[in-house]
Amino acid sequence: MKAEQGKKYAQIVNGNVRWIFTANDLPEWQDEAFDVVDITDKPQVQEGWVYDGQAFVPAQSESLPYNLMRRYEYPPITDYIDGIVKGDQAQVQAYIDACLAVKAKYPKP
Numbered sequence: 001m002k003a004e005q006g007k008k009y010a011q012i013v014n015g016n017v018r019w020i021f022t023a024n025d026l027p028e029w030q031d032e033a034f035d036v037v038d039i040t041d042k043p044q045v046q047e048g049w050v051y052d053g054q055a056f057v058p059a060q061s062e063s064l065p066y067n068l069m070r071r072y073e074y075p076p077i078t079d080y081i082d083g084i085v086k087g088d089q090a091q092v093q094a095y096i097d098a099c100l101a102v103k104a105k106y107p108k109p
Helices: 066-073 077-086 089-105
Strands: 008-013 016-022 035-038
Touching (some): 066 089, 077 089
Antiparallel strands (some): 008 035
């Protein structure tokens, strides 16, 4: 995809805004390389904000329940499956540890 001059884009990784860029920063990218959202009409969006597929909110916003905050920070399930398929117990344990860290960060009320 080609970036358009005058537009502002957000790279989305695991439901979070990872990078905000313009055509000067990245003129072109492959669509399947990463998720990008046009945020030209949303100047308030900042790196680290959460994107739920429709709206952006600050990362530590109290407007999102704990389960949504968890969902956006959990590692990809493919990391776990890959570890199982390869028989890599260290990779499986790393996935479990990452999930437990997210649960600790956003405890149930």
